Amino acid sequence: MNGAHDMGGMDGFGPVEIEKNEPLFHAEWERRAFAMTVAMGAHGHWNIDVSRFMRENRDPLGYLEDSYYERWLYGLEVLLERNDLVTRDEIAARMRALAEDGS
Amino acid sequence: MSQHDHSTPPSDTALRVKALESLLVEKGLVDPAALDVLIDTYENKVGPRNGAAVVARAWSDPAYKVRLMDDATAAIAEFGYTGRQGEHMVAVENTAQVHNMVVCTLCSCYPWTVLGLPPVWYKASPYRARVVKEPRAVLADFGVTLPEDVEMRVWDSTAEIRYLVLPRRPEGSEDLGEAELAALVTRDSMIGTGLALTPGAARAETEAAE
16 A cells, blocks of 8 residues: 555655654653554554554645654554444543543 | 654553553553563664674684574574574675675564564664665665675565675784684674774774773
């Protein structure tokens, strides 16, 4: 499948931006999104090819605008919904509940 | 973190991740302690020091180098470096004639067992797009210039096959043991976006860090 992810040879992205002494993660949520994705992968509901496909099978603009771990999060949410494990509605409801708790 | 603006503020993503974790925990699908172990593994245990040990041995032990070039997965497993995202390893050797660089144009495939998790630039669009088209210009972004007659080879990783570059052993390192050699092996030298440090450069870096 072609798509925004298939960017080998594409012009216009500018120079490589190298961060000196880069940390492995740039926010706590990146740690948790990484670990949840790896841990859920170990359940065997899907394999690496399926999870890659879910990250990439989307509108090109959304793919390009997302940061790396936002793409992981997007793919994980699609996989969870398709496997009847967690729905997007459940996530939205839990977000509202957590936001209210915190206010 | 990202070079793009987002339609949703970062706090929203953080909240979303928190909501998702609480649901997965509630449903018994993940254990928060297991997530902590995974994070600790990649932040503190698995990283480029693994790959540096492999390279240092290949420089020191000709028989090991033969095994590494012949079957990198098995040779790397001699160190106990096995598992996720390193199941099918291939080693490619830099020489005076050939310089190898590794990319994943489609995604972020990277040899986790020997290098840990990739840096942001490896996963970002400019490197993925450009290195297959203009490897020398990309090398220049990293401050590296090679003679014109050196052949550039760029390896595009897949979900299965992951590459480890065996950098050239630097001049002045002839008398060093494996541990000292490993200190010369940078992460970027094993991706091909850098060279191994000379002993003098390694000393200067250590002093600068102190």
